[in-house]
Amino acid sequence: MAASTLTEVARLAGVSPATASRVLNGSARKPGQDIADRVRQAADSLGYIPNAQAQGLAKSSSGLIGLIVHDIADPYFAAIARGVQEAAREQGRMVLLATTAGAPGDEKEAVAAFAARRADSIVIAGSRSARTEDSKGNADLAAELDRYCRNGGQVAVVGHPVVGAAVTEGYHVVEVPNEELAASLASELAASRPDDDFVIIGGPDGLFTSDDRVRGFQQGLAEAGRPPAEVLRSSFNRAGGYEAGLTLAARIKAAGPGGKTGQGNGVHGKARGLCIFAVNDVMAIGAAAALRSEGLRIPRDATIAGFDDIETLRDFRPALSTVHLPLEDIGRIATRSAAGSAAAEADAAAAPSPPVTGRVTLRRSTEMAS
Amino acid sequence: MAASTLTEVARLAGVSPATASRVLNGSARKPGQDIADRVRQAADSLGYIPNAQAQGLAKSSSGLIGLIVHDIADPYFAAIARGVQEAAREQGRMVLLATTAGAPGDEKEAVAAFAARRADSIVIAGSRSARTEDSKGNADLAAELDRYCRNGGQVAVVGHPVVGAAVTEGYHVVEVPNEELAASLASELAASRPDDDFVIIGGPDGLFTSDDRVRGFQQGLAEAGRPPAEVLRSSFNRAGGYEAGLTLAARIKAAGPGGKTGQGNGVHGKARGLCIFAVNDVMAIGAAAALRSEGLRIPRDATIAGFDDIETLRDFRPALSTVHLPLEDIGRIATRSAAGSAAAEADAAAAPSPPVTGRVTLRRSTEMAS
DNA sequence: CTGATTCGGGAAAGCGCATTCCCACTGCAT
DNA sequence: ATGCAGTGGGAATGCGCTTTCCCGAATCAG
Known part of the structure; x- marks a missing residue:
């Protein structure tokens, strides 16, 4: 039958x-x-x-929203996905999922697949990359998006625009003030940790999200009259954080065995602590785990801050200082801004895009030493 | 253009x-x-x-896999989703996402929507419910699935079959040995915590996953010669765990202020500790947070175990004793079992479904008191 | 009571593609 | 030279639906 x-x-x-x-x-x-x-x-x-396929064919529109993320199991993307999903439901559409591990080549394919399915709009979450080895992929991706938009598609990108994207019609960017927020974090940290040296655990060079946060942090430091922090680069996930954490742990132990009151490193008689800024929460957790595995305690032997305020990580102890980002809203906003209708465009003209606002959230992991 | x-x-x-x-x-x-x-x-x-729509129309098959979860931001589902996504990629298909918060009515609608899009197969993750208020929704869902399968669709359900589902053709169930694993957990816990009383924090009555784990745990306890544990019911998420945790915290403090050596509760002169089993990790974390907020320490004042071994929660301290479940594999297996081809069916006959195996993983949160 | 409008329904033409059927042609054996 | 299968390409049909166009009937003004 x-x-x-x-x-x-x-x-x-x-x-x-x-x-x-x-x-x-x-x-x-x-x-x-x-x-x-x-x-x-x-x-x-x-x-x-x-038969939605037949309907789609007949009226050339599918009621589909394409979502591109690096990894759906990453809580950062999962949170955004939830927002996208909700907004999609509001619009009576369904979401089509693609994961790409951040490879522009895969992203290009995902866009093509979405285009083939005649998705009404595409939401791209996940950091853009400017690495040279990705430049070919980026160009391809940009071309594909270009074509998609010219055929009437709507695309929303979270964070940074795709490198080399030319179209403006139907191309929306949800700005995330990574740089400003990182600067605020730096300035608050500088104030609360007057005696700490800072070090940054960043993602691979060229990842916009990472680079922006690093740059913002350095700038905030500079404004607070602090010297620039050293930047350790590793992969943009827990493993990367862990690895960098091991490096730092070794350094901390070498500098002051048994605590930071060891053979005074610094011109003042007073020993200097170390404050670590990891460019995202997951890396921060990794770094913290590394320190702990080396017998170091937070915030006693070092302090640490992250970025994103991942919900699942809020029960982590010591509570992680971070920058809260309304991830779910970001997904929702992106989806809405790509809703692509005359009404939406009028709205868009009125409110180019509901601004995303984050909030520095200092917690126990960077608390003053007692 | x-x-x-x-x-x-x-x-x-x-x-x-x-x-x-x-x-x-x-x-x-x-x-x-x-x-x-x-x-x-x-x-x-x-x-x-x-144009995939046109192709789909012409050959009546869409290359789509429908995935139904309660909440994509829940790490449990996110992990499964990753597996599904991977398997889908292997098959050259894309995944369509639907979230339903566990409401059978919404699930029915999701199935209908997938059917409308002519999805080749549907994967339903997330616990089935046997609550009476859901019986209508369950019946509708069963009917919808029935129709979908009769029209050649393939369905894979993770955990329990949908209540009232009649079809067998194209209907696959990925069994998760919740009961057995919970029993093993109970027996290991009974061995390592000889002096503890047990209490269970369960989800709402009627949620299969929760009920199975509760039942299994009780059974394991019984086999170890322990009396049945009291069961606290609350919602199946962190908030539910937190709430139950507060209740337990009050009880612990009343029983033995300042520790478990208070006014001896028990026939033996020796005080008895409390071992809490939360039916999933997220609830366990919530309960742990509640205890901590009440000034109680784990494992000193109480011990606690969860279920699932959520990846993001592994850095939680004290490390949570739990039952490891290969979530990603489960998603993969479900997707493959619903791959719906002659070859797959032959395989299915040979290996009805690659069995899912979990593993009891005892960690610090239930460690012997020193 | 007639002519100009609506109004409600049907016929038919696609939407973009896969696929079946058909045909012209080649190469081979007889 | 003649018949045969085999091969590679095109014409046409249909997938299930939307939508334009058309037409008869009903409504209204004059």
């Missing part, structure tokens, strides 16, 4: 397919009450389910 | 649409080399992207 079709419903109801279509799916023309009832009854007596 | 069509490509290449179709998409008949080249060249000079 194959799924029943509109034609069958129409026949059962004794009307034409055109009429059946008009009553079953929102059409401008409303058939008479009695006919409508007959059709509707026929429809659910047959268990009729409209 | 609308997206170019196969016909345009064919015209440019000077061949018929049929031929173009044959070269551009895997067809049994391979046109001649020269023609193939011409077509391919025409295709990418036009930036041709096949």
